[in-house]
Amino acid sequence: MNPVFAALDTTDLDCARGLAAAVAPHVGGLKLGLEFFLAQGLANTAAVAGATPLFLDLKLHDIPNTVAGGVRAIAGLKPEFLTIHTAGGSAMMRAAVDAAAEAAAQTGHRIKLLGVTVLTSLDDGDLDAVGQRGPAADQVRRLALLARASGLDGVICSPMEVAALRADLGADFQLVVPGIRPAGAALGDQKRVMGPRDAIAAGASRLVIGRPITEAPDPAAAARAIAAELAA
Known part of the structure; x- marks a missing residue:
């Protein structure tokens, strides 16, 4: 199984289609996020993903009924x-789990729900500024344990928390990891990062x-290179 989801972070439909066509054969799935979904809607999101597994990154966070x-x-x-955001609390997460089960009875497909713990753009100082108890690793662990207790299938976490969470949460819980930077890649706005092979070795799903x-310059070649690195 290729564990890589390529994040198509754009609002442009033609750009997303072109990227999807180029990289889909070389990755395990495509991630489309809130910006694309708001700009292009359900139909175009479905069209871009096609038959490729879709990771829909909407980070839902509201009262239980709305989520x-x-x-x-x-x-x-x-x-x-x-x-969905784990910070929405257990009642919200359980409502999402129930809704996914109800939908599966109609569609024949069970959506796997992932809880967002601490965004990879945040560090300990950022958490202090918004009144959350740090360090980041402790907050991630608290929220991940709450997510599992609430019935979620997994969580989003930074590479730095993977090994500890895998030990806490067991082999079957999904740990989906952004903040991946192959050797030589720019960090951008990510503060807690790791290479692909190291993240998988630490326990990332x-x-x-x-x-x-x-x-x-060549997205398909970049995707192929990462796949080759992980297969080596």
């Missing part, structure tokens, strides 16, 4: 993964890689 409604609203897309693929 459950959001899960039902996108169920027809049949994404493999959908993100899936890797989310955006700019090192999509902003490369």
Whole structure:
């Protein structure tokens, strides 16, 4: 299984289509996020993903009834993964789990729900500034344990937390990891990063890689190189 989801972080439909066509044969799935979904809607999101597994990164965060409604609203897309914020609390997460189960009875497809713990753009100082208890690794662990107890399929976490979370949460819990930077790639706005092979070795289930693929001179070649690195 190729664990890489290529993040197509754009609002431009033609750009997303071109990138998807180029990299889909060389990755395990495509990630489309809030900016694309808001700009292009359900139909174009489905068109870009095609038959490639879709990671729909919407980071839903609202009262339980609204988040459950959001899960039902996108169920027809049949994404493999959908993100919600663990900071919404257990009742919200359980409502999303129930909605996913109800939708699966109608569509035949069970969406895997992933909890967002601490964004990889945040470090300990950022957490202090918004009144959250740090360090970041401790906050990630608290939220990940809450996500598992609430019935989620996995969490999003930085590479730096993977090994500890794998020990805490067991082999079957999905740990989906952004902040992946192959050797020589620019860090951009990511502060907690790791290389692809190291992240998998630490226990990551899936890797989310955006700019090192999509902003490369040849995105297909960049995706192939990462796949080859992971297979070596």
